[in-house]
Amino acid sequence: MVVGADAGDRFGIGWRDRLAAGIFTHLDEIDAVEVIAESCMDAPARRLRSLRALGREVPLLVHGVGLGAASVSPVDRGHLNRMARVVEALEPCAWSEHLSFVRSGGYEIGHLAAPPRSAATIEGAARNLRKLRDVVGTSPAVENIATLMAPPGSSMDEPCWVKAITAAAGTPLLLDLHNLYANAVNFGHEPFEYLRRFPLDAVEVVHISGGAWMECGGSAPDQSYRRLLDDHLHDVPDPVFLMLEVLGEFCPQSLTVILERDGLFPSMGVLLQQLRRARAAVAEGRRRGLAVRRATHELDAA
Amino acid sequence: MSSMRLETFLARLFVDSDFRENFLRDPRRVIEEHGLDAADRESALAIDRPDLLLAARSFAAKRRNGSISAGAFQRAKRMCRRMVKL
Numbered sequence: 001m002v003v004g005a006d007a008g009d010r011f012g013i014g015w016r017d018r019l020a021a022g023i024f025t026h027l028d029e030i031d032a033v034e035v036i037a038e039s040c041m042d043a044p045a046r047r048l049r050s051l052r053a054l055g056r057e058v059p060l061l062v063h064g065v066g067l068g069a070a071s072v073s074p075v076d077r078g079h080l081n082r083m084a085r086v087v088e089a090l091e092p093c094a095w096s097e098h099l100s101f102v103r104s105g106g107y108e109i110g111h112l113a114a115p116p117r118s119a120a121t122i123e124g125a126a127r128n129l130r131k132l133r134d135v136v137g138t139s140p141a142v143e144n145i146a147t148l149m150a151p152p153g154s155s156m157d158e159p160c161w162v163k164a165i166t167a168a169a170g171t172p173l174l175l176d177l178h179n180l181y182a183n184a185v186n187f188g189h190e191p192f193e194y195l196r197r198f199p200l201d202a203v204e205v206v207h208i209s210g211g212a213w214m215e216c217g218g219s220a221p222d223q224s225y226r227r228l229l230d231d232h233l234h235d236v237p238d239p240v241f242l243m244l245e246v247l248g249e250f251c252p253q254s255l256t257v258i259l260e261r262d263g264l265f266p267s268m269g270v271l272l273q274q275l276r277r278a279r280a281a282v283a284e285g286r287r288r289g290l291a292v293r294r295a296t297h298e299l300d301a302a
Numbered sequence: 303m304s305s306m307r308l309e310t311f312l313a314r315l316f317v318d319s320d321f322r323e324n325f326l327r328d329p330r331r332v333i334e335e336h337g338l339d340a341a342d343r344e345s346a347l348a349i350d351r352p353d354l355l356l357a358a359r360s361f362a363a364k365r366r367n368g369s370i371s372a373g374a375f376q377r378a379k380r381m382c383r384r385m386v387k388l
Contacts, residue, residue, distance in 0.1 A: 071309060105310030108317065149350060152342075153342055
């Protein structure tokens with residue numbers, strides 16, 4: 001039984017070229033590195049060799065942002081073939097893609113959009129994810145996304161939809177806690193209750209990151225509202241660390257936690273401090289979970 | 303029931319500013335022209351307009367920069383305020 005954050009859990013960081021020196025210098029504190037697949041698709045062979053060499057030092061994960069697997073449309077076969085080549089070249093321990101759609105009818109959104117949460121997109125996602133597994137050779141973990149707009153045409157909420165897709169496709173879940181937190185607070189859900197409704201038994205990888213509040217104030221008080229933007233430009237907020245504790249408590253399986261930062265880079269020391277805090281949060285959750293299980297066992301034995 | 307037409311409609315709303323403006327001005331006409339079925343028409347009519355603009359701006363910033371820049375973030379905030387005042 002896993003009892004501590006060091007018993008199989010890994011804490012790593014998303015590879016960004018700006019962070020390269022810091023990552024190489026601090027591999028003693030970094031258990032895993034996640035590479036964006038699309039940044040490697042047209043990369044020279046030398047870059048791929050370098051990343052593969054990094055993978056001999058620390059476990060690598062490959063993270064896709066462009067397949068758009070959660071769609072009624074089939075994924076782009078050319079993009080999928082390029083993904084397969086990246087996975088083959090880097091030999092990561094796992095790879096992942098988002099539960100989003102990124103294109104339809106010739107319109108390239110250029111980023112991750114939330115599709116309608118419906119039976120049709122569950123079926124489409126499961127079909128696409130089976131295709132991904134067949135072409136790449138292994139199933140990707142699938143990631144929940146943040147959205148600033150409630151997806152129209154939805155017949156279920158996000159936790160039910162995510163749970164249905166992971167069950168239908170048999171894929172692990174990459175749970176992005178800041179995406180989850182942003183969707184919860186932006187659309188009126190209690191974040192920790194919302195978290196508990198996701199399929200936590202399927203979680204293998206966790207993303208943590210930060211964002212910023214946008215005050216969308218109108219001229220009248222009843223017109224003002226706020227939206228939390230998941231921008232990866234800010235430090236991980238306290239509620240995300242508390243959610244990590246919850247995962248530590250309720251997920252007995254090993255977790256790989258990745259810190260994402262895309263800009264406004266602080267010093268490496270600040271990022272490493274956030275990794276240490278993540279490590280402590282999961283350890284605290286593990287301790288709490290173990291204490292509960294022991295108490296329950298003693299009660300049953302009495 | 304979602305459909306490929308609805309996904310295409312949403313994708314176009316996010317990337318085609320003229321289409322989006324027409325939708326904000328006269329949603330029923332644009333929805334009719336796009337050929338959505340009855341259920342998808344109702345879904346499209348229920349789209350929150352300030353949120354749509356915020357999402358479209360966010361996608362545009364990400365297309366330009368790969369991620370949301372600080373400047374794009376400030377522009378999105380200003381746009382959001384303006385939209386709520388309309």
